[in-house]
Each structure stands twice: as C-alpha cells, then as structure tokens.
Amino acid sequence: MVEQLSQEINVSRPIATLLLQRGITDFNSAKKFFRPSLENLHNPFLMKGMDLAVSRIKQAVSQNEKILFYGDYDVDGTTAVATMISFFGKIYEHVDFYIPDRYKEGYGVSFQGIDFAEEKGFSLIVTLDCGIKSAEKVEYAQQKGIDFIICDHHLPGEIIPPAVAVLDPKQPGCQYPYKELSGCGVGFKLAQAFALENNIPETYVYELIDLVAVSIACDIVPVTGENRVLAYYGLQKINKNPRRSIKALFETANLKKEITVSDLVFILGPRINAAGRIDHARKAVELLISENDSDAEQIAKLINEDNLTRKDLDAEITRQALQLIAENEQWQNARSLVLYQED
Template sequence: MEKRWVQSSGCNDETIKKLAEKLNIDRSLAQILVQRNVCDFDQAKYFFRPELEHLHNPFLMKDMDVTVERIEEALSAQEKILIYGDYDVDGTTSVALAYSFFSRLTENIEYYIPDRYLEGYGISTTGIDYAKENGFSLIIALDCGIKSIDKIDYANSLGIDFIICDHHLPGDEIPKAIAVLDPKRLDCEYPFKELAGCGIGFKLAQAYAQKHNLPKETYLQYLDLVMVSIAADIVPVVGENRILAYYGLKKLNTNPCEGLRALMEVSGKTENYTITDVVFTLGPRINAAGRIDHAKHAVAMLLCQVDSNSLEQSELINLKNTERKTYDQDITREALALIGESEVLINRKTTVVFNENWHKGVIGIVASRLTEKYYRPTIVLTKSNGHVAGSCRSVIGFDLYEALSGCADLLDQYGGHKFAAGLTMQEYNVNAFADKFEEIVSSTITEELLTPMIKIDAEIELAQIDGKFYRVLAQMGPFGPENMAPMFVTHNVYLAQHAMAVGANHLKINIKQQNSPIFEGIAFGLAEFQNLLQPKVPFSVCYTIEENVWRDKKRLQLNIKGIKVN
C-alpha cells in the first residue's frame, strides 16, 4: 500500500544553530529537539537527563489529601480494603502496585478484577455486591470509575466508600466517591495530565510514603510496573511519564520484580528491553489473561515473590497468550476472507464484519490488523451475552467516536475516543448499522486520510550517521507517543549489493551514498520492492536507526519504513 511521506514543518534556523553549537551535536539532531520543544541548554539538560527529583508533588493532585486520610482511617480501624481494577495491562499493573504497597501495612486487604465477559468494563454491580457480602467498607478503584456515577451511588447506599484513581476523561458529573484522583478533572491543578492508571496508583503510594516518612524505595520499587502500563496503554511518553518510563526501563533491565522477570524468561527475551519490546512482548502476554480466561491470573503473576511459583504463573500467562494468538490468527483469516469474497465490502471506505462465533477477547486485535491491511475505519462484531459487541479502530486524523455518534439510534451503548471504541447493539441492527456507518464515514473522510502516513523528522545524508550520532539519538528515548523514534529520509541512495527477500514478506538491503559507508537495512513488509531496486538506480528511503545486537556484536541498522524509486 502506497504511503504519504510528510516532512515535519520547519523550525527557526537560528535556534537550531545555537542549540547544535551549545550541545556540540549534529544540526539534524538539534532540529529534531527543537521540533519537540527542546530549544535551549536547560531544556535539553532536563530532556537528556531525566531525574526522579523532577517528579511532581503528589499532593498537588485534587483529593490526594482526602484519599490518604481515608486510607489512614481504614488502616487504623482495621477496615477491610478491596483493591479494584480493570482487566487490561494498565488495570492489572495498577492493582498489583496498590495491593503490594498497602498489603505491607494491613492484612485486611484483597484485590478484585471484574470478569471481562460477565461483568464488562469498569465498576460492576457484581463487584460491589462481592464487597458488601465479604465485609469490605473501602474500595480503591484503579484505571476505572470516573464515569461510574450510578455504581458509586449504589455503593454509597450499601455503606461502602469508594476512592477512584482514574486517568480517563471525566463526564459532566464527577462520581460521589469519598475522593476522586484524576488529573483530567477540570478542577485538578496537577501539572501533568497524561499519567496512566498505574501512574495514579504510583502517585498515591508516593503520597502515602511521603506523609509517613517511609523510604523512597517503598514506592520506587514499582517503577517497572508503571513503565509497563505506560507502554501498553499508549500514553504520551513525555513529561512525568518519560521520567517514569526511563527509570522503569532501567529497573526492568537490571532488577525486575519477580513476576516480570519470570515473564521475560518464558517470552524468550530477558534483557535490553525498550518501550517497543514491552509493547510487543510483555504487554500482549499480560493482556491475554483477561482476554482468554481471567485477569486475576495476571495480577497473581505480578505479585509473585522470589522463590515462589512465579515461573509457573508466567508459563500459565504465556500459554494463554499462545491461545490468544491462535484465536487472533484464525479470526483474522476468516475476516479477510469475508471482505475478499464481497464486492460490496472490498469497495467500501469502511470495514464492518460480523460473525457470531468469533471470540470477543480478540476482536480488538483483529480490528487493528484489518485497519493495517485496508487502512480505513474498521469494526469487528461478534455475539456476546445475547447482544452483538463490537471493537472499533480508526485511521490517523479521523474521529471514529463522532462517526459512531451519528449511528447512536442503532446502538445500545458505545464509548471510546477518536481512534478506538467499543459498542453493543441488537443483532437485527447489524446490517443497517454497517450501511449507516459507511454513509457517515464516506461523507466526511478524505482520500488523503485513507492513505497511511509516514511522518519524517529530518532529511540527512548517510555519512552523518556514526557512533556519536546514534548515542545522542538513543538518549532521546524512551520513545513512544509524542516522542517517537525519529524518522529520517535520505535521497539518492544506491544498492551496495542485490536486495534479498527474507521471511514472509520482508526485504534485506545494503545501501550507500558516494561518501558514506555501507549500511544494512531491513524493510519489514516491503518485499514488493525487490525487483524494483537495481544497482546504479537511485532511490529514496525513510527509516529509523537501530542498534542490532547479535552474539555480543553491535552494529547500526536502518529499519526502513518506506521506499521510493526516483
């Protein structure tokens, strides 16, 4: 599929020049820093040298003082506390963090994860009833609850207090809980708004430790869990999140908690983790517990102690992930066949596919795969608990949620944001919904938005890439949303030897320019260019730069994202 190459807009040349001179770095790297609002020496020092001392005072968060006081009261009175969280990576890491921290202070504590299929997302009536039946008087909810107005009212009616620790956008009304920690509250002046749910749990632990003069290690020991949540929940890796991710990666690569260490072992990768590695290696495995079975298994693994059954728990999680992969591959293949066999579906600007037998736990993954394949707003539907449930994915720049709002009359429920959402409807509305969704999207989306985009940070020559260039580049990490690995473009490159197809659909090439060394490049999914690239014929490449480690030998490699023959 052809992709748009979009060059980042220019910056002030004088600012770039001064920064390059001050830091003694390549101008292209200075340009990238300025594009990311790092414009002078002090900002660069803050950016390149993240410090834990730069973390904000947790008591700047609205209701933090009330939260700590209510927990102190519960601990003093030996009340039973229930730690409640969502079933995804952010929710399970949040629960593991909060439970581990407070279980050192009381034995009257349990954790609860709702069943994905029986209870659904967020605070459930079943969970509140469980708390009532078992004598819990305080529930601390993490990564959920900010829109659970009626559920909190129900808990209040039963005499159960709630503390909500959430990071999602509130609605018009804040639940009537004892305290609501959420930086996105309009009345919250906390300086950083993009913490993950586990990040809110971390700030709570930090606040409690700070007030009680506990050693910093009592909460810093959870930095690896916080980093995993930042990576998996795809929150911006800037500001406080970048500090937490930086030190969380350090901990993961040197001294991970026992559960993560065991999971790394069964995954086959035990060192040199990046945010990307966490997203594609650890995240899916933790998520698989809730998708295929029950997310409580993920929490149990994350809570494992040294010399416990951590390897057994991680192998169970790994097995669930293998099962998830099978469902994922089978359903993706069936969905692609449905589209390919239908002239109507193949020519639409949307994809809506339905099979009542598909596994609900993986339809979101399948929706993402179909979006990658056809690059258009996509919805995958299946039957669940007597109704049709759907997972939705969009393309960059198109507001999926707004399009769903236009179909609200055909839906029972829907929720999410611009790029991802979920919905439920009655089966008899499926065809009408598919047609209406297509009509709304077709009338509002542009052809440009239906073409995938590669955003290029800077144009460079291959000769600029050397050890120092890469060392400075690497220090711009950890990379993630709003601080992605810089994308470069280089024109008029040549093959140093013939291109070689590898794997299913990949391309391995060695390229050079007149005054440059030869660079190895790997182009995933671009084997179609093998016969188009010929010696002495110039072409352009856009790519990120990586360090490839093989048998203790390190070399720079270009991860090629796009090719254009001149």
C-alpha cells in the first residue's frame, strides 16, 4: 500500500508512510490534505440536532428572546463564545455571554450560571465547549423556563442532556463525517448552518475562521480533515488581516514575524488562558470581540500581565516541588512523583 500511494501521488516512501498513518490512502484524500479548500467543509446540517438548533435560535430571534452564550474558560471555550457573539451580535441585538469562574464554579455549566440567566431574563442558553455531561443542570434550567442548546466536542456520558438540541459529533447516532472538531469548531458549524438557512452572507461566517484556527491549535485537536481546512485559512487570515485582539496580543509578545501554529500554541494560547487562571476569562472574550484598537491594546496589556503573573507562580510552584524532592532521599530515586501542597 505504501508503494502504491508513493507512485500514485509521486512522493517518497517515507512520506507515503506518514500519509497512510494519517488516513490518507489515495490521490483524492492527498489532494485535500495538501491543498485545503473551503469547498471541502461538510454541510453543517449533517450534524445531528443542527436543524433543531437553528430552528430554536430562529424562534428566539423572531420573538425577541434573550440568548446567552455560555462557554468554558479555556482558549477553546473563549474563542467559541467570541465566535458566536461576533456572528450573532451582527444580526441580533439581544445576545450576551457568560464564562464561569474557574475557582468558584469549576468546569462546565453551573447552577450559578443558570441562576444568572434567570435573573437577567435569558430564555435560551447556548453552551460552547461544555454541556454534554450537564443533564442535571439542563433539567434545573427547564424548571426555570430556560431552554438549552449544547455545542460540545467531548465524549458524552451515559445520559445525553434533555436539551432542545445537542450538537456533538461524538454523540451516539451522529452521522457527521468528521468527529474531531474543536468546541469552537462546533460553534462555527452552527453559525454556518444559521447563515445558510437565513440567507446571511457567508463572509459573516468565514471572517471568524481565525478564531477557529486558534482553538484548533490550542486545544490540540488533530489537524486533519475539516480542522486542517479551518486551520489553514484561519492562519492565512491571522497573517494577512489579523483582528485587533490577536494583533494586540502578539504585539505584547514583541512577535513581528509570520505567525505559525506553534506561535498560536506557545504564545497566544497561554496568554488567553492566563486571564481565566489569574483573573477571569470574561476578559479574554472581551478582548477577542473588541473592535476598538485602544480597547484591544489595553486589555491585551492586562492579559499579558496576567500571563507574567502566571509564569511567576509556575516558577515558584516548581521551586517548591524540587525543594520537597531534595528533602526526601527516597523520592529522589522514584521513577515518577505526584506532589501536592494545599497552599
């Protein structure tokens, strides 16, 4: 098979071996890999629940309901929320977002977040990069008259939440052709579907592709299939026409060269994550959706300071851990160690 692929696409045997390891077995799949095209993105309505999700949002818009986009506090979650706010905020007024506090609420949908939605009059919550294991929270929201649409990419548990719609390529019965989308990628497909259904220009969707590329890089999902297309065009946008927020963050790092995926992972990602670790991830979303140069620069500087604080804390934790090991002779010969200290 290696020899056959090598001859078919005219590459060396080692390259053919690497391609086969990535599921590329013939000329057509190799062409899609080496020459990504937006035309190769799948129809979003192939995803289970997509028609229900689009219908419920359309109903909310027609009835002037308030929609709350609820995301995780990491890079994937904050870029997903920024993607949805940027897209739906252009076509509908009554949208806002909620990011849980990492330390007070923890990961995923929280009762506190649902109480916030009730207090502020939101009747529809759209989760991003979380929610697939939040059946109890969805039931709690239903008692308050709040509907849920779940956009997630994690493996589901035994119980699928009783939401109006669940979008997750990994859920049972979903025939979507590509299973490795990031959480932001699932949100992007929802925006794509809503645009198709409502005759919204596709440029409204594709101008968000840079945020999807950031999520793909920083969430370490496979850069294959749709992810490769999204990452390729997203990286092009970052280099040719970067949004204010991404440009401002790279300026805080004094990075002025062509941006690579590694730069997204090791320079941009830690800064976005630092907002949630040191302060609050809401700040990261506010930066990502900023359309004002001055605001973007100011928030980027604050987030960069968070990252410097995070680095100092990491260094101190490492110093303390090494000191503990140095004080215990038995630990020094251990093949692996897990150290814990309350403070």
